[in-house]
Amino acid sequence: MIPGSETMLEARDIRLSFGDFVALDGVSLSFRRGGVTGIVGPNGAGKSTLFNVLGGQVRPQGGAVIYAGQDVSHLPAHRRARRGLTRTFQISRELGALTVLENLMLAFPRQPGEAVLPIFFRKTAVRQAEEEAIEHARALLERVNLWRLADAPAKTLSGGQKKLLELCRALMLEPGFVLLDEPAAGVNPVLVGEIADFIRTLQGEGMSFGIVEHNMDMIAALCDPIHVLAEGRVLTSGTFAEISANAQVTDAYLGGVA
Structure with missing residues (x-):
């Protein structure tokens, strides 16, 4: 202690x-x-x-x-x-083949689209969660000056x-x-x-x-x-x-x- x-x-x-x-x-x-x-x-x-x-x-x-x-x-x-x-x-x-943005979106914790049924029966909720994930990721990437590289493959980033x-x-x-x-x-x-x-x-x-x-x-x-x-x-x-x-x-x- x-x-x-x-x-x-x-x-x-x-x-x-x-x-x-x-x-x-x-x-x-x-x-x-x-x-x-x-x-x-x-x-x-x-x-x-x-x-x-x-x-x-x-x-x-x-x-x-x-x-x-x-x-x-x-x-x-x-x-x-x-x-x-x-x-x-x-x-x-x-995940080098995915974009910088996609790498962050994979980590978003509240994603109903991870299960099969919500994709068909909760389309609005899935879309809203995706939009929330994008906004959260964008806010973080802007804070570290990486938003301009959001669509670049993650493998192209410097160390x-x-x-x-x-x-x-x-x-x-x-x-x-x-x-x-x-x-x-x-x-x-x-x-x-x-x-x-x-x-x-x-x-x-x-x-x-x-x-x-x-x-x-x-x-x-x-x-x-x-x-x-x-x-x-x-x-x-x-x-x-x-x-x-x-x-x-x-x-x-x-x-x-x-």
Whole structure:
């Protein structure tokens, strides 16, 4: 728990092994409501694996995931997303042959047209839902300066634009909490700044975030607190200044996990 704050998402004693390899060894940490919490650590520390557990992509062998005061450990990813907990991935997962707009429309949660019968018997409702999805997608794409590319195949976007598209796709679900896995990876500095500004704006609107990232400038600009993972454990937690001055953190990055 974080003293003096309301916890929105919490990992409690998460344990996960792959054969003899211990990926997460009793990880306990929390993310505060309305905040941007950073997760950093050397390669192999368990950061993305932890996000897979929190997001519901992987089930741990022990521990619990608590979201908005409820144990969601038993829920798969899509049901956690319906409750407001969603994520992006380190490698963007756009559907390249579909347009930018179509990628977002697929994520819209209220679509009666997903079933066969409403297509024939609830045509008005299906059409209204499609129009609502388009308007929601347009609003998001305009906010990240991608509306001009709405009809372009998603595969034609730059790496940074694909990161923005992935974030917008998560936002189509109207989440309360978004897990961002390396949003700055492979992105040019200008777009990194735009992504950081967008996250900060969304935080100001009440959204909460957890970020795994190697870009320390982004972590320093956005995150408080920051949890440092090493060898599947929480090494330390604190502000950017505190973890930067911690000798254990330096040792972990320079000589710890490969």
